[in-house]
Amino acid sequence: MDLVVDLGQSGARIKIGEQVTSLTIAKTAALTVLETLELIFQEVPKQDFETVYLSLTGLYGFVTEEQAVGELCAKFFNAKHVAVMDDGIAAFVGALGDQKGVVLTLGGGVVAISSNAGKFGHADGKGAIFGDLGGGFWVGQTAMRRAIATLDGRDDATDLVELLHAELKAHEELESKNGVEAVTLCINATKTVTAGAEAGVASAVEILNTGADYLAKTVQGVWRKVSSSDSEIPVVCIMGGPTRNQTYVDLIKSSINSQLKCSFAVAKSDHLIGAPLTAKMYPAGVDPLFKWWHA
Numbered sequence: 001m002d003l004v005v006d007l008g009q010s011g012a013r014i015k016i017g018e019q020v021t022s023l024t025i026a027k028t029a030a031l032t033v034l035e036t037l038e039l040i041f042q043e044v045p046k047q048d049f050e051t052v053y054l055s056l057t058g059l060y061g062f063v064t065e066e067q068a069v070g071e072l073c074a075k076f077f078n079a080k081h082v083a084v085m086d087d088g089i090a091a092f093v094g095a096l097g098d099q100k101g102v103v104l105t106l107g108g109g110v111v112a113i114s115s116n117a118g119k120f121g122h123a124d125g126k127g128a129i130f131g132d133l134g135g136g137f138w139v140g141q142t143a144m145r146r147a148i149a150t151l152d153g154r155d156d157a158t159d160l161v162e163l164l165h166a167e168l169k170a171h172e173e174l175e176s177k178n179g180v181e182a183v184t185l186c187i188n189a190t191k192t193v194t195a196g197a198e199a200g201v202a203s204a205v206e207i208l209n210t211g212a213d214y215l216a217k218t219v220q221g222v223w224r225k226v227s228s229s230d231s232e233i234p235v236v237c238i239m240g241g242p243t244r245n246q247t248y249v250d251l252i253k254s255s256i257n258s259q260l261k262c263s264f265a266v267a268k269s270d271h272l273i274g275a276p277l278t279a280k281m282y283p284a285g286v287d288p289l290f291k292w293w294h295a
Helices: 033-041 066-077 087-096 136-151 158-163 165-172 180-198 202-224 246-257 271-281
Strands: 003-007 012-016 019-023 051-056 081-086 101-106 110-116 119-124 235-239 290-294
Touching: 003 033, 003 087, 003 271, 012 033, 012 271, 033 051, 033 066, 051 066, 051 087, 051 271, 066 081, 066 290, 081 087, 081 271, 087 101, 087 110, 087 119, 087 235, 087 271, 101 202, 110 202, 119 202, 136 158, 136 165, 136 180, 136 202, 158 165, 158 180, 158 202, 165 180, 180 202, 180 246, 202 246, 235 246, 271 290
Parallel strands: 003 051, 051 081, 101 235
Antiparallel strands: 003 012, 012 019, 081 290, 101 110, 110 119
């Protein structure tokens, strides 16, 4: 039996056999990926796993610590083989397999992976300071900033103040306004903002339109990393937590269509299926997105 771990910015999931367990442990600025994995591994029932598959946020498209991660897996699970990969490639293979196209994954952040004729491209996944435009944190933060500015008399988004009443109260109670809890509050506020847009709240719709435009540029940009031909029509798949809101999905698709000729597909599966499948499809790895460690 093998272990699969999918680490994101809003939580983690582990898969042992057919059993999937969700954890609240997430990758935050407070801990490194390695430190976060150690916390996750402490929650896994003690047992041996021959192979461990890891789909990880926070790598920024470059796997560099496969040795340290592999040794950690060996320490906890006596693992002999460890597949360490950026969560973007796990999402791509899970969603589209070996098709040519783009998988745009939205969680707290954003990552886009393209593939064409054996070549992979990576875009965004840069973190909230330098990127992740259109992702869950960005949506929630943008709305919260406007609502707070309105209360300060620096903006006029009174509809967001009303919409985000509960989140603004939680903001007042934060001990630190720029710590991990503040980040989590922004990510969680995304559901309220997307629901508000669905209900026609004007400022929420405006935010999602802007986010959709950012994401369309990300899709177009990452596809151009693997194709320079206008005759090639990629398959585009959009997945992740914020895409549970159909209004946002529709806006993103519309914006992508305005910039790139493509077709859309529903994801076949997700990271937990994609990580082992990636390892099977690319036994030598995909530098720099995916590297093996062997004992």
